[in-house]
Amino acid sequence: MTTPPSPTVALATGRLGVLTVGLGAVASTLIAGVELSKRGLGSPIGSLTQMGTIRLGKRTEDRSPLIKDFVPLATLDDIVWGAWDVFPDDAYVSASRAGVLESGKHIESISDALREVRPMQAAFERKYARNLDGEHVKPTTSKRAMLNAIREDINRFKEEKQCDRLVMIWCASTEIFIEPGRVHMDLESFEKAIDANDETVSPAQLYAYAALLEGVPFANGAPNLAVDAPVLRQLATDRNVAISGKDFKTGQTLMKTVLAPMLKARMLGLSGWYSTNILGNRDGEVLDAPENFKTKEESKLGVLEDILQPSKYPELYGNVFHKVSINYYPPRGDAKEGWDNIDITGWLGYPMQIKVNFLCRDSILAAPLALDLILFSDLAARAGMGGIQEWLSFYYKSPQVAPGLYPEHDLFIQLTKLKNTLRWMMGEDVITHLGREYYEEM
Numbered sequence: 102m103t104t105p106p107s108p109t110v111a112l113a114t115g116r117l118g119v120l121t122v123g124l125g126a127v128a129s130t131l132i133a134g135v136e137l138s139k140r141g142l143g144s145p146i147g148s149l150t151q152m153g154t155i156r157l158g159k160r161t162e163d164r165s166p167l168i169k170d171f172v173p174l175a176t177l178d179d180i181v182w183g184a185w186d187v188f189p190d191d192a193y194v195s196a197s198r199a200g201v202l203e204s205g206k207h208i209e210s211i212s213d214a215l216r217e218v219r220p221m222q223a224a225f226e227r228k229y230a231r232n233l234d235g236e237h238v239k240p241t242t243s244k245r246a247m248l249n250a251i252r253e254d255i256n257r258f259k260e261e262k263q264c265d266r267l268v269m270i271w272c273a274s275t276e277i278f279i280e281p282g283r284v285h286m287d288l289e290s291f292e293k294a295i296d297a298n299d300e301t302v303s304p305a306q307l308y309a310y311a312a313l314l315e316g317v318p319f320a321n322g323a324p325n326l327a328v329d330a331p332v333l334r335q336l337a338t339d340r341n342v343a344i345s346g347k348d349f350k351t352g353q354t355l356m357k358t359v360l361a362p363m364l365k366a367r368m369l370g371l372s373g374w375y376s377t378n379i380l381g382n383r384d385g386e387v388l389d390a391p392e393n394f395k396t397k398e399e400s401k402l403g404v405l406e407d408i409l410q411p412s413k414y415p416e417l418y419g420n421v422f423h424k425v426s427i428n429y430y431p432p433r434g435d436a437k438e439g440w441d442n443i444d445i446t447g448w449l450g451y452p453m454q455i456k457v458n459f460l461c462r463d464s465i466l467a468a469p470l471a472l473d474l475i476l477f478s479d480l481a482a483r484a485g486m487g488g489i490q491e492w493l494s495f496y497y498k499s500p501q502v503a504p505g506l507y508p509e510h511d512l513f514i515q516l517t518k519l520k521n522t523l524r525w526m527m528g529e530d531v532i533t534h535l536g537r538e539y540y541e542e543m
């Protein structure tokens with residue numbers, strides 16, 4: 102198979118407008134973190150675009166620049182923030198309310214920048230997140246009117262803030278579970294469904310549709326249906342607008358996509374994986390509704406089967422009991438605690454166990470992923486790469502792939518794919534790790 106020619110990547114000149122749908126814990130932590138980094142008051146730990154290096158050429162060449170020096174990414178100083186939310190709180194109030202960041206150290210010092218980010222009215226209907234009750238919503242529930250209003254917001258923001266380019270990222274609450282149906286198959290049906298206020302067209306789909314119509318790359322931090330609906334996937338390809346997967350891969354699933362490939366690499370068997378979490382932030386409250394949790398559950402359950410391929414290894418993975426639950430527990434706020442009990446089998450079928458207890462901070466893990474997705478989606482746009490960006494699978498619980506392909510969940514394969522894509526974009530050799538050349542020259 103020959104490698105396709107590298108694209109020409111336009112330089113990142115001018116301002117990059119970032120529109121976050123939702124200005125809650127993740128979005129306010131993202132904005133605060135970027136503003137703190139810009140002023141040298143915090144370090145963007147967890148962000149590959151800001152801290153990662155990339156090896157180029159042979160191991161003997163000693164060429165490993167920072168990714169941000171290798172590919173022409175927008176700088177943090179280029180970013181201009183915009184948002185929508187169901188609540189009118191600006192990013193200062195939202196960050197203070199979310200309780201993720203220390204107020205003295207990480208909120209007050211950038212209060213001016215945070216106060217400037219005031220959300221636009223949300224396109225929202227309570228039936229998609231019934232545990233949310235905010236008043237800062239568009240004065241219509243007509244889907245067509247909501248779609249038009251989002252498009253107007255996008256264009257007004259772009260003009261007012263004098264942005265050269267935009268990226269939209271869904272950091273809003275997880276909507277109820279919607280399976281793609283007939284209305285999601287083609288543009289004609291989708292347009293008709295919008296006019297008929299069809300229930301299966303949720304606000305997330307309207308934001309995503311508006312983004313694609315305006316040529317704005319779209320990333321989805323939550324598991325609800327958006328650009329993964331066939332109609333929007335096709336539109337993104339036709340209009341050459343970058344889209345990627347859904348649901349930030351942060352805590353327990355991040356662990357899963359590291360541990361499960363390890364079991365499979367060693368041909369160790371698995372009989373059960375029991376995962377449970379306690380979480381007390383607003384995300385946890387929304388997910389406390391069964392219809393919203395179902396969306397999350399689907400996204401979390403999918404990974405093991407894709408990684409372990411039980412049909413290929415029925416003896417090792419043909420009968421795995423996999424359970425995931427999230428329990429809303431307010432005292433913990435954003436500090437999520439996840440437990441995993443993993444029952445594995447070894448040589449001759451002897452049972453063993455692995456226990457994982459991850460005391461994490463949800464938004465601290467998600468913010469750097471959001472930043473990378475924003476900067477890489479913008480990079481893809483400047484490289485003329487539209488449609489599904491599978492190389493961004495690294496960031497998602499549910500990577501988006503071409504129809505008929507299974508997604509790659511293994512974190513390190515995802516990272517290799519991401520870095521090879523960057524090498525290819527910049528005209529460098531991709532790295533296969535074959536490594537024969539080091540021995541042939543000896």
Ligand SMILES: NC(=O)c1ccc[n+]([C@@H]2O[C@H](COP(=O)([O-])OP(=O)(O)OC[C@H]3O[C@@H](n4cnc5c(N)ncnc54)[C@H](O)[C@@H]3O)[C@@H](O)[C@H]2O)c1
Nearest residue numbers: 123125126127186187223273274275323351383384463467
């Ligand atoms: N933090 C993580 O580790 C992580 C990981 C994976 C996915 N996620 C997802 O990211 C999303 C954001 O998480 P969070 O902790 O910031 O939640 P949050 O509840 O703090 O913030 C979400 C915000 O979205 C707003 N919102 C809801 N519907 C909206 C709409 N239609 N338009 C505009 N705004 C709307 C809400 O009012 C709220 O302020 C959630 O869906 C969550 O499941 C988070």
